[in-house]
Amino acid sequence: MELSVGTAGTGVRRRGGQSHLGEDGGWRLRGELSGLHAGSSCGLVLNLRLLSITHTLTPSHPRSHQWAELVQDPRWSWDSLLPYFKKSETWFPSTELTRQGLLTRDAHGFDGPIKVSHVTNSGRPRNYPLREKIRQFHELLGCQHAVDINAGQPEGYAEGFNSTYEGRRSYAAGYVLGANVTLWSRSWVEKVVVEGGNAQGVIVTRSGEDGKPARVYVEATKEVILSAGAQSSPKILLLSGIGPAADLALHQINPIVDLPVGRNYTDHAGIFTYWAIDLPNAVLGDGEMQGPDLDWTAGLPYDWISFAPADGSTRELARQLLPPDKYRRYSAAGKLQIEVFIVYTSVDTCTRTPPPAPGWPGRGVFTIAHILVDPVSRGTVTLQSTDPADPPILDPQLLASPVDRSALYECVRDCARAVQAVEGLNAVEWGVEDALRGDWSDEAIERRTSRMGAGTVFHPSGTCSMGEVVDSECRVFWVERLRVVDAGVIPLPLAAHYQAPIYGIAEQAAEMIVRGL
Numbered sequence: 369m370e371l372s373v374g375t376a377g378t379g380v381r382r383r384g385g386q387s388h389l390g391e392d393g394g395w396r397l398r399g400e401l402s403g404l405h406a407g408s409s410c411g412l413v414l415n416l417r418l419l420s421i422t423h424t425l426t427p428s429h430p431r432s433h434q435w436a437e438l439v440q441d442p443r444w445s446w447d448s449l450l451p452y453f454k455k456s457e458t459w460f461p462s463t464e465l466t467r468q469g470l471l472t473r474d475a476h477g478f479d480g481p482i483k484v485s486h487v488t489n490s491g492r493p494r495n496y497p498l499r500e501k502i503r504q505f506h507e508l509l510g511c512q513h514a515v516d517i518n519a520g521q522p523e524g525y526a527e528g529f530n531s532t533y534e535g536r537r538s539y540a541a542g543y544v545l546g547a548n549v550t551l552w553s554r555s556w557v558e559k560v561v562v563e564g565g566n567a568q569g570v571i572v573t574r575s576g577e578d579g580k581p582a583r584v585y586v587e588a589t590k591e592v593i594l595s596a597g598a599q600s601s602p603k604i605l606l607l608s609g610i611g612p613a614a615d616l617a618l619h620q621i622n623p624i625v626d627l628p629v630g631r632n633y634t635d636h637a638g639i640f641t642y643w644a645i646d647l648p649n650a651v652l653g654d655g656e657m658q659g660p661d662l663d664w665t666a667g668l669p670y671d672w673i674s675f676a677p678a679d680g681s682t683r684e685l686a687r688q689l690l691p692p693d694k695y696r697r698y699s700a701a702g703k704l705q706i707e708v709f710i711v712y713t714s715v716d717t718c719t720r721t722p723p724p725a726p727g728w729p730g731r732g733v734f735t736i737a738h739i740l741v742d743p744v745s746r747g748t749v750t751l752q753s754t755d756p757a758d759p760p761i762l763d764p765q766l767l768a769s770p771v772d773r774s775a776l777y778e779c780v781r782d783c784a785r786a787v788q789a790v791e792g793l794n795a796v797e798w799g800v801e802d803a804l805r806g807d808w809s810d811e812a813i814e815r816r817t818s819r820m821g822a823g824t825v826f827h828p829s830g831t832c833s834m835g836e837v838v839d840s841e842c843r844v845f846w847v848e849r850l851r852v853v854d855a856g857v858i859p860l861p862l863a864a865h866y867q868a869p870i871y872g873i874a875e876q877a878a879e880m881i882v883r884g885l
């Protein structure tokens with residue numbers, strides 16, 4: 369985790385008004401994701417890019433095979449991906465699990481480049497004062513204690529974990545590159561050059577030592593592998609003539625292949641509510657940052673995390689509104705829609721500027737993050753223009769479906785009830801006017817989200833969807849020598865934070881590529 373003094377990061381540049389809500393009640397987020405507005409605490413800005421909330425290894429529901437079923441390839445099941453997750457990980461298990469003899473060693477790796485630690489074993493003391501009260505909160509939500517939600521059964525609440533150890537974050541840059549890898553920084557791929565149905569190479573704009581940009585053509589000897597992420601890979605494909613015919617025609621791009629590039633865009637919507645408590649020195653920003661028993665720099669300031677299915681009324685709505693195959697997936701046993709965790713400070717991944725409430729963030733405030741991990745809404749990534757320097761138009765259609773709104777709003781209501789019922793916490797909602805406090809109707813939740821605490825938690829995926837745009841070896845349909853290997857290929861939302869699944873995808877795709885050489 370890195371704490372830095374300064375102003376909040378840039379927000380998403382959106383078109384149109386300031387509200388998240390579209391005319392149909394769905395949220396709108398169009399524009400360039402250029403960073404995020406992170407919540408601040410006592411003048412410290414939390415840079416969420418460096419805060420790994422979870423190194424979650426659990427794609428979707430227990431031992432999920434939905435992705436594998438959809439693409440008819442068992443290599444994309446949870447079981448098949450597990451060896452690649454393990455390869456990435458060095459696990460520091462919870463001391464509580466160790467003491468109880470409940471270690472799930474088979475589901476973890478012990479010599480990978482990413483250090484994954486549980487709150488109670490992260491190299492520095494993290495005896496957060498609210499641990500027992502927040503455990504009570506998750507129990508009041510109706511969650512059962514789960515031993516290890518990273519072992520294929522994510523339902524319930526469990527001790528938090530993240531990819532930090534001794535206060536240092538592990539991330540992909542920690543992987544050792546082979547001697548035969550050449551890395552170019554300050555270089556932007558404009559497009560893939562395709563001739564005769566074969567990807568020949570890429571056009572790259574490089575910024576030279578003198579700061580002047582130069583366009584260069586890089587020829588591929590074997591193949592081109594795009595890993596520009598779920599928002600940029602579709603843009604590059606579209607600029608290359610690979611995408612929906614209508615989108616290409618709109619920009620007069622010479623069409624090469626008609627594929628649903630940029631469709632099926634999905635992201636995890638999140639609503640954040642803020643709670644003032646009257647306990648001293650209980651959250652980050654009150655009291656000392658480091659002491660013998662409590663070190664706020666040791667990792668993300670939280671204790672527990674829970675995953676749960678959507679409530680009964682949402683499931684009934686889903687039955688009425690979703691096509692049968694989608695409803696079958698939504699309601700499959702163990703399938704989870706909701707994630708909740710409390711961060712012991714005020715965090716906001718919202719996209720509006722300026723910061724919402726006077727006095728932000730206030731002392732003695734914590735955040736409940738309510739996250740929809742299995743949305744049914746789908747959006748688009750499209751081109752703004754044919755200028756490669758222009759960002760794409762991102763329209764994830766967050767909460768466009770009434771099913772998604774129902775699931776997330778019900779979660780917000782449940783959390784509000786539970787947090788106020790925790791003994792001795794005396795939690796009072798913070799940052800809203802008195803008239804709104806206590807009103808948890810849909811309209812009141814939407815009023816909250818339009819002014820503070822709503823957006824995405826930055827898990828975009830699905831825009832180069834496996835089975836639609838790429839095959840199950842990540843090869844773009846109808847174009848030889850071209851693959852996409854990034855979050856864009858994930859065909860269904862996963863009940864996970866995406867860092868670890870991406871490592872799994874990358875490792876498995878690398879093996880596929882090597883096997884084909």
Ligand SMILES: Cc1cc2nc3c(=O)[nH]c(=O)nc-3n(C[C@H](O)[C@H](O)[C@H](O)COP(=O)(O)OP(=O)(O)OC[C@H]3O[C@@H](n4cnc5c(N)ncnc54)[C@H](O)[C@@H]3O)c2cc1C
Binds near residue numbers: 422556558595598866
């Ligand atoms: C603010 C934020 C916080 C997050 N927090 C967490 C978390 O706590 N835990 C977690 O598990 N996940 C988290 N995620 C999600 C996780 O980071 C992403 O899911 C993951 O990085 C996606 O990997 P990727 O390889 O698909 O894309 P990326 O990691 O985005 O990699 C794409 C790369 O391509 C480069 N690129 C893009 N366009 C071009 C181009 N035209 N030419 C050349 N290079 C290009 C980009 O600069 C980038 O380096 C977070 C994401 C964000 C944005």
